[in-house]
Amino acid sequence: MTEDYRILLAGINPELTEEISNTLRKKHCQIAAIPKISDFTYPIRSCYPDLVIMDPSPDGSAAGSSLREFQERTHIPVIIISSASDISAKVHWLEAGADDYLSKPFDHRELAARVHAVLRRSALSSEPLKPEPPKAISYPDLTVDLNRYAVTFHGEKVSMPPKEIELLYCLASQPGRVLTREHLLTHIWGYNYVVDSRTIDVHIKRLRRKLISDLWTIETVWGVGYKFQLS
Numbered sequence: 218m219t220e221d222y223r224i225l226l227a228g229i230n231p232e233l234t235e236e237i238s239n240t241l242r243k244k245h246c247q248i249a250a251i252p253k254i255s256d257f258t259y260p261i262r263s264c265y266p267d268l269v270i271m272d273p274s275p276d277g278s279a280a281g282s283s284l285r286e287f288q289e290r291t292h293i294p295v296i297i298i299s300s301a302s303d304i305s306a307k308v309h310w311l312e313a314g315a316d317d318y319l320s321k322p323f324d325h326r327e328l329a330a331r332v333h334a335v336l337r338r339s340a341l342s343s344e345p346l347k348p349e350p351p352k353a354i355s356y357p358d359l360t361v362d363l364n365r366y367a368v369t370f371h372g373e374k375v376s377m378p379p380k381e382i383e384l385l386y387c388l389a390s391q392p393g394r395v396l397t398r399e400h401l402l403t404h405i406w407g408y409n410y411v412v413d414s415r416t417i418d419v420h421i422k423r424l425r426r427k428l429i430s431d432l433w434t435i436e437t438v439w440g441v442g443y444k445f446q447l448s
Contacts, residue, residue, distance in 0.1 A: 222336055225266040226250040228273060229298070237270065240325040241332065268336055269295045270328075273310070294335045298323070304415075311419045314378035316406065338406055354390045356447075358430055361386045370428055377427070380405060384420050385428075388435060388445040397442040417443070 224246045226234050231252075238248040249266065294316040299306060302320040310318050316335050319328060352363035360369040363386045368375045377385070383405045388396065398417045406416070421443055425435060436446045 222246045222268065223266040224248050224332070225269045227269060227271040228253060229270070230272075233272075236325060237328065240329055244329055244333070246332075266293065268332060269293060270298060270332070271295060272298050294338070296328075296331060296335060298328070307415075308419050311416060312378075312423055314380070316380065317416075334406070352386065354386060356389070356432060358432055359389065359428065361389050370430075375427055381420055381424060384417070385424055388443060389433075392433070392445045392447050395438045395441055395444045399442075401442065 222245070224241055226237060226248060227250070229237065229250070234250050238250070241248060295314065296317045296319065297310045297315045298319045298321055299310075300321045307318045307320075317331050319331060354361050358371050360367075361382065362368075363382065366379055366382050368377055368382055368385065384401065387401060387404060401417050421435060421437075431448060433445060433447050436444050438444060
């Protein structure tokens with residue numbers, strides 16, 4: 218990281234906040250911190266950080282609801298750090314819209330690498346682009362409009378976090394093509410094998426629950442990845 222990024226640390230204990238701050242300042246990041254996550258949307262509106270690192274409460278229910286709403290309104294990436302290492306906790310936060318999840322304790326070099334990967338993806342998506350054809354794909358029962366980040370299924374709008382919409386578009390725009398988990402992680406999250414590929418599996422599971430069609434399916438190609446298969 219060669220430029221100053223604004224990082225907001227929310228709900229992290231003072232000692233860990235200092236350690237993370239020292240690590241990320243060496244990577245040319247500007248750090249702001251708030252002790253509680255109950256009002257984490259307020260400083261976000263005030264300083265508009267490039268990335269949020271958040272340590273949720275044990276149940277995480279209120280923060281999860283706020284994060285889901287926030288992610289549907291903005292594209293600011295969020296990394297969750299938590300002492301909960303079970304898969305249900307990871308699923309909860311990834312489904313709420315988090316871009317990454319890191320279990321404590323962790324090596325600060327790993328956190329810095331994940332921050333770098335998320336910020337790289339965010340920077341690429343914000344670069345000015347040359348005019349290109351509209352990013353929208355339609356089937357008789359499904360429309361995925363990446364320009365508006367909107368999904369319509371059987372004529373009804375379906376609420377989804379941005380990453381789910383990007384994943385669905387990536388698959389649906391290439392029907393019949395097998396896409397590896399590594400390809401999807403790199404293309405959508407900007408990771409380069411930094412995170413567990415189960416991140417993709419969690420999002421695929423949620424897409425399957427929301428969208429049940431007789432015209433197409435999201436099929437698992439065991440040991441490889443996924444494909445959008447027309448019936």
